[in-house]
Amino acid sequence: MEEPPVREEEEEEGDGNDLGPEGALGKSPSQLTTEDVYDISYVMGRELMALGSDPRVTQLQFKIVRVLEMLETLVSEGSLEAEELRLERDSLRKEVQALRNRGPVATSEVSLGSNKMVVDLTDPNRPRFTLQELRDVLQERNKLKAQLLVAQEELQCYKSGLIPPRETPGGRREKDTLVTRTSNASSNKEEKTIIKKLFFFRSGKQT
């Protein structure tokens, strides 16, 4: 459709086809049909006839016929090709439209397969962590919760005076072996406690 340069000519000559065979010469090459080529050959043939039977004219006539035949072939092939491309373009357009209508989820399924999931990276609530990470966090949460409960219970025992103050290992311990041993001897444990704490790991290994 590169018409602009030819446009002026077209306008000068008026409305193309209405001018009869002469109009074909004013057309854009890309719009030329085989009919136009025949019109052109008719016009040129008529003008060559007018030049008389000079042998040079005859020579030229053969060449012109040959050129016009070539032009005819090009034009008919070109229009066929153009028609094919137009059909293909239309069917592709339809396909694109159909895919768009099916929505973004459907299109991603098409490209990824049914066992894949698409994550919207702009969604602040998108899934980010693995099941293993969740498992670990939950395990730690529940372990700490258990330890807190044990500590609270123990604290309650001290507060209510059930257990006399004594040293307690600072590290972790089985949550169900709460306060199994009580040293009956009362107090003066402050220093001992610190030392015990310092040697907690060693003593823990021995028992």
Place this chain on the structure above:
Amino acid sequence: MAKKTYDLLFKLLLIGDSGVGKTCVLFRFSDDAFNTTFISTIGIDFKIKTVELQGKKIKLQIWDTAGQERFHTITTSYYRGAMGIMLVYDITNGKSFENISKWLRNIDEHANEDVERMLLGNKCDMDDKRVVPKGKGEQIAREHGIRFFETSAKANINIEKAFLTLAEDILRKTPVKEPNSENVDISSGGGVTGWKSKCC
């Protein structure tokens, strides 16, 4: 001399479809409270409650699982340590009842063979919305040789009874002085009926 704050530790597990009220059942038992807002449990949680049975202080560590399918690989790994499992369904939700067989199969696959099982039909206060007749719950429990209660965490119906009964059933199977060892005396399976004479 008060050395230990409890004599025995029992580990219990709550399972069942999402939204049947497992967390509410547990919350009623542990804190004697009820909350209407639904917050889906993430993975696994637990609560502790100490009860006294037959002169023994029994610490119940009750694991509350997420009913949602996506947490199942996490929750099933907690079946193994459970001594008692409560399978909860919602009497106003037919699907949750249909899934009982699925949950029972999960127990068979992942829990200890001698685990005490119990079936609970929760939300029994909502009789106007009931879709699972009590008889159906009783029937399926009978078929599997397990106890059954209809409960309501909201109206506080049978909650404590259910937990205490389950704890008693475990206590009956537990050899004295060895709280955590596996029971060797009792054949697995229909332990409940076998020990009924001692109960009640």
